[in-house]
Amino acid sequence: MVVANPLSDCLNGGCAAMDCQKVRLASLLHDIGHSAFSHTVELGLRRLDDIAPPRHREHEAYTRDIIEAFGEHEVVKEALNNAGVTEDARSFFRRVGAIATGEKEMLDEHDRFLSSIVSGEIDADRIDYLLRDGLHTGMHFIGFDLQHLLEYVVRNGERVGLGREGASRSFDELVSINIGEAFLIARYHYYTTIVNHPDNVAANTMLMEALEQSLRKFSESSSKGEMQRELDRFFTAYDDNDVLDFIRKNGGDDAEKVLNALREGRIFHCLADLRSRALSPEMRLYIELLNKKPSLINGVEREVRSLMGTDRMWIRTSAVRGVPKYLEVKVGNGFRFLYDESKLAASLVMEILSSNSLYFYGEHAVPHAIFKEKWHDITAILEGTMAKEREGAGFQLERLLLLFHELLNVAGGFQKSVRYITRVYRMVKRVQERYPGSFHYVFDEHFRIVYAPELFIDIMKLGAMGLLHIMVEEKSRELADYGIENGCSDYPGRRNHIYYRFAMTSEGKRYCEHIAPSYEEYVEFLSAHMPEIYGEVYSGQNQK
Template sequence: MSRTRLIVRNKRRLTFLTRRLYTLKEGLQWSGMEVIHDPVHGTIRLSRFEEALIQTPQFQRLRGIEQLAMAYFAYPGANHTRFEHSIGTMHMAGRIADQLGLSRDEKVLVRAGGLLHDLGHPAFSHAVESILRRNPIYQPVVQGRTFSNHEAFTQYMIEEILSEDENLLQRAPDSSRDYFTTLSHIAIGDPFGRPPYLAQIISGDIDADRIDFLMRDSYHTGVSLGLIDVNQILESLVLENGRVLLGGRDGYSEEMALVAAESMLTARAHHYSAIIHHPTTQAARAMLLYALEGTLERVRSKMEKEDKNDKNSVSTIVMDFFLRSTDADIFSFIRSHGGPTEQRLITRLKEGRICPLIMRFNYSRLHPQTRTALAIITENGRAKKIFEETLARRIHDLHGTPTLVDLDMASGLPKTIRVKINDEEGFFYDNSALANGLIRAISRQISLCVFTRDREKRPPVRDVLEEIKTLSIQLLRFIREETPIQLEALLLIFHTLNKLFSEETDSYISIPKIHNITWIYRTTHQLASIPQLKHLFNYNYTHEYEFPYSDELYKNIQTLVAVEMLNEDIRTIEHKNRWKQRYEYTLTPIGALYAEEIAPHYKKEIQIITEYLKQHKHAVIHDLIRMPKRRYQA
């Protein structure tokens, strides 16, 4: 073959291969796509089923939804979308499946689950999703099922829409409805009768979703979140008794498994402080939310005036935000239906004129009682909306400063990941002092920002702090009347223990230090079985460990420690020829004061808790810590 002919033949072959390649920025131009070039993971290969999933209108919608919503105002490079993140999650899910030695069918399921895990995200992601919690009347109801988060929409789209797509069914490994139901539950991290490890791969403490978004967000924002050693993390994952654990072959590899997991936790902590809690990101989010909620209220009022019979009309609009809309569609909706104030906010966003920050309150600037109140308020969507709007209105009324307020607290604590050290299982945070410290640091990440278009009219910080304190106390009364506050109920257990075990002299006081966090799990589980207390301790417990465990209960314990209502000490103890960490808890002076203040609201409940603890006094393993009374009461 001549040199010229060889060059031409190779050139044609190269052209053919190039046409079959797909880059995230070029779009789906070739139906025969088999390969994706991703800036984070490199080459990603697709199956025919995955190609068909990507080709659906539901998945293509994710091209128009920014991964970090409004963060591009702070980080211009953060223009990546849910589309590419979902493909990256699919790829990471496949790598985890390979590491764990899963079967081909299981790998197909978890890759598809990773691909579809964000299918139900609304335009502007979590910013718009919060409307459902802030305005429960807007939550859509379909066939008796209430949709209150993006996971519910993801399930709906997979089970009701994708399962009816003829082109997709032709390429699916199984075209039955049961298959798509299983896929939907794996996509949202719910085992639904399947082995729990399939859901863990998509949504756990160390999962495909988290690995990809930390790496991708770092790449596009330019923010270094530290070294996330993906290969080391994958090497550290093992499958034991149907669950994904961290482990190793020997002492050194076990230690490296902990280091790899710690690196992810460090990245998660930095991700919140640098990106999510960036004041510009929060300002843009507050502007969008105010404009959208104002527009929806105008639409609802208009429908009421026109005597519309369909009470679910606004909910139908909101449902479209999750099923069909892109970020651009939200702007168009506000443009079409918003009033003058909403129009001005959207114009400022479009022109990049973000409301400047005039003050910001973080953990160190808030009193522990105020931190506790705000932690409770952020968990209640309606209360959070009332807090932000009322604080903004009070600042305006008192100081003539038109403001927007945004309150946010970090979430996503690692709660369930287990490690296997010396053939013995335990929780990750029980085996890593760094993890324990990082969990506390994440729990303390609170960002309360006040923004205004007029920098010159800055109200005194002391006045605003007083308004925050007063308003938060008022809202707690509102929340107590509407729903039980589990955080306060947990505090009341320690308050009762103090009453039972404390000893006082003229100058000294001895208070109980409760040994071992497992006592708290067992006690709350028992209290939940008492009908009069079920509403206060109604956690979802798992019994797969040697004690009843609850993610939410662990989170509440860490929150009380973070806001300084409880003091957590770590004691090292020997167990089976190995030194382990054990947590011990005391009620802080501020916690004792707060508990005294809320006790009148829980008189009947405290009586029952007291009777229970008296009957089981012998089971409360504790020490008495002696200190000067003036020190504890200070």
């Protein structure tokens, strides 16, 4: 509320009274569906595919249902009537729930804009926890100037952008870009210094371990229906103490021992904290794939424990989440993606995405020399896990890398590169349409280009891992392309813009050759159809 109110007031000179009410309600209730212990419990449930259905791994569904249920209460209906709301109470709160959770497909354009204030790229939630957590942890350097930001937030259709109302001048563009860059830097420091701090990960690991033991034992003595009802209580009824009581009641002596150690501050020893820069490109990709499917960690953990001769070792991965995918700044009379206007922002997003880590924890310290000795075997365990998964559905990220591999073959071999990320978007969309199951990206029709936010992030991840070489370059364009009149004093001539050039790294090429047999049918499709798709997309059209 502290952030949502001034943010909504600053956009378009303030929202209408009812719009402000919806933003306030959505802001107050947007996390009401969180389980006790928040994301820690959700991350634990994501590892338990066999006992926790998808609904019990994300809090958004609970948030939406809880908010919608407010419309069933007579006292709430009366309050809405007194406030002059003529809409059916349940329908009203259904929209508030969609605004809170960012489910824009359920909203019209105006309410999608309100949703972007609560759950968007630069939204009240992200700003609030950056400022609040920075304050309470003493990490003030992760913060940024809220008042400065509020001066430059502006409505961009159904989204919140950065800029000034009216025709943008070069100084305003520069400040808007600087604010966007500061926001990215703040998020980077927030995750690397707070969320992914080894001690914080250790404490979360202990709670998750105790909870997993308790849930598995509970499931062994309960029916499927009882298990689902108990999981529902985690999100709708239990507070932190209730969850701790559940663990003590169902987890046995071992879970109780872990809880006592956690309460007394005796957290697990960090046996190895392997940051991205210490890992090969292949290992960076394995960590990302484990993040995508956390249940795979259980099997890896069992094998590593056997290898190390102990059952008191835990493996965790970390990743930065919520990286802005379509943050836009005002340029001339229109809006452009921040990453297309700032080399720093383009580099920052890859730096942020490269901050994945692999942690090993234990109750007792283990000499680093033992890890060094066993590292080859641990790598083999991870590779075996990935190979087994490829026998099934495989991984979307690997299929994307294989697409780049074939694209560069068509483009003239590995001495050459391909330009323009928007053409890559269109190419992936064509492959997705013609080879069902290859990709599952959602291409959003509300952008001025063919664009899938998650596809942008996946491409940047491949660059961050060192499997794809992404070069950020500049090229001049006519002022008319930006809605800027020729002769403007701020722009005496053409204007430079950023574009991306892609090439395979030697590590990326070797990795593709290694995994290609596991995707034989897909690779054959690419070999047969990529020349045609390449011709359709790279046919001389003037696309950025």
